[in-house]
Amino acid sequence: MVTLEDVARQAGVSLATASRVLNGSTRQVGAALRARVERAADELGYRANMAAQTLARGASNVIGIVVHDLTDPYFAALADGAMRAAAGEGLLVMVGTTHRDPEQEIAYVATLNAQRVRAVLLAGSRVDDPEVTARLRHELERYRASGGRVACVGQDLLGVDTVAPANYEGGAALARSLAGLGHTRFAVLAGPPNLMTARDRCAGFAAALEELGLPEPRILHGPFDRDGGYAAARQSRDATCVFAVNDVMAVGALAAYREQGVRVPDDVSVAGFDDIVTLRDHVPALTTVRLPLTDMGALALELALGAGERAVVERVAGEVVLRESVRRL
Amino acid sequence: MVTLEDVARQAGVSLATASRVLNGSTRQVGAALRARVERAADELGYRANMAAQTLARGASNVIGIVVHDLTDPYFAALADGAMRAAAGEGLLVMVGTTHRDPEQEIAYVATLNAQRVRAVLLAGSRVDDPEVTARLRHELERYRASGGRVACVGQDLLGVDTVAPANYEGGAALARSLAGLGHTRFAVLAGPPNLMTARDRCAGFAAALEELGLPEPRILHGPFDRDGGYAAARQSRDATCVFAVNDVMAVGALAAYREQGVRVPDDVSVAGFDDIVTLRDHVPALTTVRLPLTDMGALALELALGAGERAVVERVAGEVVLRESVRRL
DNA sequence: ACCTCCCCGGAAAGCGGTTTCCCAGTCTGC
DNA sequence: GCAGACTGGGAAACCGCTTTCCGGGGAGGT
Numbered sequence: 001m002v003t004l005e006d007v008a009r010q011a012g013v014s015l016a017t018a019s020r021v022l023n024g025s026t027r028q029v030g031a032a033l034r035a036r037v038e039r040a041a042d043e044l045g046y047r048a049n050m051a052a053q054t055l056a057r058g059a060s061n062v063i064g065i066v067v068h069d070l071t072d073p074y075f076a077a078l079a080d081g082a083m084r085a086a087a088g089e090g091l092l093v094m095v096g097t098t099h100r101d102p103e104q105e106i107a108y109v110a111t112l113n114a115q116r117v118r119a120v121l122l123a124g125s126r127v128d129d130p131e132v133t134a135r136l137r138h139e140l141e142r143y144r145a146s147g148g149r150v151a152c153v154g155q156d157l158l159g160v161d162t163v164a165p166a167n168y169e170g171g172a173a174l175a176r177s178l179a180g181l182g183h184t185r186f187a188v189l190a191g192p193p194n195l196m197t198a199r200d201r202c203a204g205f206a207a208a209l210e211e212l213g214l215p216e217p218r219i220l221h222g223p224f225d226r227d228g229g230y231a232a233a234r235q236s237r238d239a240t241c242v243f244a245v246n247d248v249m250a251v252g253a254l255a256a257y258r259e260q261g262v263r264v265p266d267d268v269s270v271a272g273f274d275d276i277v278t279l280r281d282h283v284p285a286l287t288t289v290r291l292p293l294t295d296m297g298a299l300a301l302e303l304a305l306g307a308g309e310r311a312v313v314e315r316v317a318g319e320v321v322l323r324e325s326v327r328r329l
Numbered sequence: 330m331v332t333l334e335d336v337a338r339q340a341g342v343s344l345a346t347a348s349r350v351l352n353g354s355t356r357q358v359g360a361a362l363r364a365r366v367e368r369a370a371d372e373l374g375y376r377a378n379m380a381a382q383t384l385a386r387g388a389s390n391v392i393g394i395v396v397h398d399l400t401d402p403y404f405a406a407l408a409d410g411a412m413r414a415a416a417g418e419g420l421l422v423m424v425g426t427t428h429r430d431p432e433q434e435i436a437y438v439a440t441l442n443a444q445r446v447r448a449v450l451l452a453g454s455r456v457d458d459p460e461v462t463a464r465l466r467h468e469l470e471r472y473r474a475s476g477g478r479v480a481c482v483g484q485d486l487l488g489v490d491t492v493a494p495a496n497y498e499g500g501a502a503l504a505r506s507l508a509g510l511g512h513t514r515f516a517v518l519a520g521p522p523n524l525m526t527a528r529d530r531c532a533g534f535a536a537a538l539e540e541l542g543l544p545e546p547r548i549l550h551g552p553f554d555r556d557g558g559y560a561a562a563r564q565s566r567d568a569t570c571v572f573a574v575n576d577v578m579a580v581g582a583l584a585a586y587r588e589q590g591v592r593v594p595d596d597v598s599v600a601g602f603d604d605i606v607t608l609r610d611h612v613p614a615l616t617t618v619r620l621p622l623t624d625m626g627a628l629a630l631e632l633a634l635g636a637g638e639r640a641v642v643e644r645v646a647g648e649v650v651l652r653e654s655v656r657r658l
Numbered sequence: 659a660c661c662t663c664c665c666c667g668g669a670a671a672g673c674g675g676t677t678t679c680c681c682a683g684t685c686t687g688c
Numbered sequence: 689g690c691a692g693a694c695t696g697g698g699a700a701a702c703c704g705c706t707t708t709c710c711g712g713g714g715a716g717g718t
Contacts, residue, residue, distance in 0.1 A: 342697080342698085343697065343698045343699075344698085344699090344700095345697075345698060345699080345700095346696085346697060346698075349696095349697095356695095356696075356697095357695080357696065358696070358697085359695095359696060359697085362696085362697080381703090383703095384703050384704065384705090385702080385703055386703085387703070
């Protein structure tokens with residue numbers, strides 16, 4: 001393994017000079033020596049040892065991002081946005097997947113702390129469990145105490161920079177749009193009762209309906225994924241319009257209806273939330289609330305890296321997108 | 330920032346003892362001291378500095394994985410598999426996305442080398458450009474010379490452990506299945522002419538047709554993504570059956586046909602390759618060649634970490650899955 | 659000419675761990 | 689009762705790089 005010392009020796013200069021030439025510094029180095037060092041480095045195939053650099057500089061050029069599941073296009077889009085932003089800043093990205101296990105999330109924060117990453121991005125809503133949240137918060141504090149920056153998207157952690165999708169407002173806007181098409185009997189495939197994101201979307205939806213004087217929607221709980229939507233859809237029978245609190249669930253619901261011979265949108269209208277790009281060719285095209293996921297990921301990184309006197313909460317609005325999965329009554 | 334020295338001082342022991350207690354060692358430490366150290370570490374909130382550890386140990390617990398695009402479910406699945414396997418080994422993962430830029434790929438290898446990651450996984454086929462390939466290979470050699478391990482999946486790099494999907498055979502098997510349904514006039518949405526994966530799938534397909542004495546398929550080149558499939562599909566008019574060399578392209582093709590009022594499978598049959606999970610609810614359900622992507626990702630990690638005397642090529646068979654997007658003629 | 663200032667090069671002190679080596683004390687076996 | 693093996697503890701030498709500090713020499717000012 002070639003070290004800086006090897007390069008310095010080969011070039012006949014000191015370690016300091018070699019370091020200044022190869023790894024940047026405020027100090028100048030004369031053209032002659034500079035050339036000698038560069039040639040030596042090239043000949044030897046020198047690559048700086050980042051571990052040593054990180055140690056010496058006291059700061060790494062790595063950020064961490066923690067998501068539930070990379071194969072979920074929602075998180076993939078978020079991660080992609082954050083990674084593009086990171087690449088723009090010359091940062092490397094360590095990705096951790098928790099598979100929705102809060103313990104894993106805490107463990108990752110600890111690990112990323114140990115790695116002394118510059119920032120940690122936490123993506124994805126979490127379960128509303130005070131004990132677990134407290135432990136996560138404690139771990140984050142520990143990390144921040146040692147100079148780490150944190151931001152989260154779609155989380156619900158006080159005191160942390162946050163990119164907050166307007167879940168409640170999005171749900172409400174969607175409800176108004178659907179009511180505007182003449183729907184009155186609604187069901188909500190509401191996901192897990194204690195998942196904040198799901199709860200907010202559902203609550204906004206219900207509140208808007210109430211405001212319009214419409215009957216309460218039927219709330220059907222279940223998992224937050226495709227199969228959860230699939231299962232919940234089977235119990236939605238009397239509704240003319242079904243709101244799945246995310247697109248992936250909506251796709252599950254569509255599959256369930258298809259199997260049952262229930263036509264969408266003729267027999268029932270279906271709407272989702274997120275506007276997942278991978279699903280844009282789904283048939284029927286899904287009505288949903290568009291979230292700029294890639295931008296949100298990038299924004300989260302910005303927030304984390306930003307000055308950040310006190311915790312900033314950046315609200316991101318969703319936009320209702322009406323497509324063929326709903327019809328006018 | 331709490332260091333090991335702080336812990337040692339607080340516990341009233343030497344650095345060596347503290348290290349042995351907290352960060353593992355072959356040596357034993359007496360129960361009394363051990364307890365003191367652990368308590369001190371806990372009170373102080375000590376987290377080992379991985380940069381220092383990596384430097385001292387000369388080996389990191391990080392692997393790198395380089396993909397083209399995380400939002401492409403193909404790569405997401407591969408990455409997910411690799412990350413699960415990595416988590417099982419207690420390894421962290423740095424992910425890099427190249428967005429199909431070979432220069433980026435080379436740059437990432439260099440960066441990951443600098444990070445002294447334990448292994449690098451290269452995912453995704455590359456363009457057949459000798460000059461660029463040579464440079465990548467050179468960078469990989471440099472990395473391996475310093476003890477790094479490399480594996481790739483779906484690549485075409487000699488001398489590197491490889492997880493190789495049976496693209497040619499899969500294409501051929503698919504052709505035989507489709508021919509068995511009575512199709513004779515084929516088109517192939519073949520992707521870029523110099524992309525190895527695309528070429529192999531296409532070649533296998535064409536070869537099988539020739540073997541069966543069927544007319545040559547019409548080869549339509551274009552980008553390897555959804556829009557490439559969409560565009561190419563518009564030129565496939567006389568075929569009764571269209572093979573898109575990956576699922577994402579097939580979805581693009583389906584979208585194009587839908588817009589044109591061409592019914593699938595009544596007017597034209599469509600098949601893809603990969604069997605992307607996110608698309609399983611697509612309508613019509615896509616006939617394809619299933620690849621066990623998650624397992625392939627995990628396998629790649631195993632190969633990279635494995636003993637690896639000489640380069641192993643692990644062939645992974647695809648399985649034809651007939652679904653409603655094709656019909657019997 | 660003389661002094662100051664600036665510029666560039668090198669020596670060396672860290673950064674936070676791991677691990678080798680040495681040492682004192684305790685167990686064994688005879 | 690004593691040599692020899694073993695045990696657990698600590699001092700200190702690294703790991704590879706950054707950066708402070710110091711010094712020598714040339715340029716510029718008076």
